[in-house]
Amino acid sequence: MNFPILSTIIFLPLLGALFILLSSKKNESTSAIYISIFTSIANLLLIFFLWYSFDKNFNGFQFIEDKNWISGLIKFKLGIDGISILFIVLTAFITPICIISCINSIKKRLNEFLIAILILETFILGVFCSLDLIIFYLFFEAGLIPMFLIIGIWGGPRKIYSAYKFFLFTLLGSVLMLAAIIFIYWVMGTTDYTEIYKLKIPQEYQYLLWLAFFSSFAVKTPMWPVHTWLPDAHVEAPTAGSVILAAILLKMAGYGFLRFSLGMFPIASEFFTPLVFVLSVIAIIYTSLVALMQEDMKKLIAYSSVAHMGFVTLGIFTFNKQGIEGSMFQMISHGIISAALFLCVGVLYDRTGSRMIKSFGGVVNYLPNFSLIFIIFVLGGLGLPGTTGFIGEFLVLLGAFKINYLVAILASTGVVLCAAYMLWMTKRVIFGKTNNNITTLKDINFLEGLTLIVLCLITLFFGFYPEPILNTMDISVNGIIENHQNELTVNLINK
DSSP, X not given: OOSOHHHHHHHHHHHHHHHHHHHOOXXXXXXXXXXXXXXXXXXXXXXXXXXXXXXTTOOSOEEEEEEEEETTTEEEEXXXXXXXHHHHHHHHHHHHHHHHHHHHHOOSOHHHHHHHHHHHHHHHHHHHHBOBHHHHHHHHHHTHHHHHHHHHHHSOTTHHHHHHHHHHHHHHHHHHHHHHHHHHHHHHSOOBHHHHHHHOOOHHHHHHHHHHHHHHHHHXXXXXXXXXXXXXXXXXXXXXXXXXXXXXXXXXXXXXXXXXXXXXOHHHHHHTHHHHHHHHHHHHHHHHHHHHTOOBHHHHHHHHHHHHHHHHHHHHTTOSHHHHHHHHHHHHHHHHHHXXXXXXXXXXXXXXXXOBXXXXXXXXXXXHHHHHHHHHHXXXXXXXXXXXXXXXXXXXXXXXXHHOHHHHHHHHHHHHHHHHHHHHHHHHHHSSSOOGGGTTOOOOOHHHHHHHHHHHHHHHHHHHOOHHHHHHHHHHHHHHHHHHHHHHHHHHHHO
């Protein structure tokens, strides 16, 4: 295919943002809404075509675009495999949902908000398509800017504090990664990922370079103990901001672990596996216990996200097919379910102005449709069989049992704790004693129902039939595992 489809899907949202900037009148948001919805849906359809055209049996990158950007130094190189295509589809799917959700919830400067969402989509898609370390880093860090503005301008009472905390945590974590990329260029003479993958980074350099990349990905995931920015960011961010933060931004770090930590530093990844296991188990158990103590629904779901991402990091570093595919599936599942849960909290917040659990009770009596959908997502979040949440967690734990049964048992307690805080929240909000504040509330409207039902159907469909997702990633995951095993074998022989 000669058509630059990857560049098109990356920059189409940016073009939409430019159109909004040029065509929208002050205090007139109708055209901006239409442009943003049209742009995001057009990009989604283009990406579905990309997924349809993707060869699932080919082990390598497809649709490669290779252009000189800074001659002799940096290439603008793009390509996708079975891992990146799934995150691209997830990003394109979540974006129009974010746009639709903000139509009624964002009361001021809606045009600028839509521009920020579309620009953010461009940067995120760039992350998943990049095959050059410099280009990856630029897209990876550029995403901080629109997200910083989304929290800082349209957030809650403590928005400035949360925005700066989010920005500084993630930026400082990435400084070491930039230094590592520069060092890789100095040692290898290139920042082209495919070339580095073939040439192999010398073992003596891998350990420090792995830690440098880890410092960035651990903050972005976020892993314990550098997770504290996430609950603050979620609480203060508008609903659409929380959706895109939970559904997509956190997945960039998981993608980074899979693509770069495992791909470029296999020996160091093996060496630091015990560290990752310890941090993952602590994240799963500790943040689940903290979630049990929360009175704010958004904060509870935020701590739940940290715990679920603990399963992701655990699965990635099992280095077996079940664990890695489970972590991939868990990221996709969490992207759908967490987005839906934040949308549900947004529905209640838009009607009452409160996110506190004690402000609700007996919601099922007045919002029956909303209550049914909310319960389905809660059950998905705690990993009930028949939902996407079960597939991911089951595969991760299966992969972990093969490596270390003690780690798997400890991680399994997170499933029980998740059920505890999710069902506790549901009991009080949906079935609790009726609060007088909710007796006049209206059930979900058409737009709210449309987005939630679509997410609900996806949660159930892939929960019963996960094959399309697993088949897409299968060859690429096998390639990662094979490379890892080959590197370990060579290392043992050299010793």
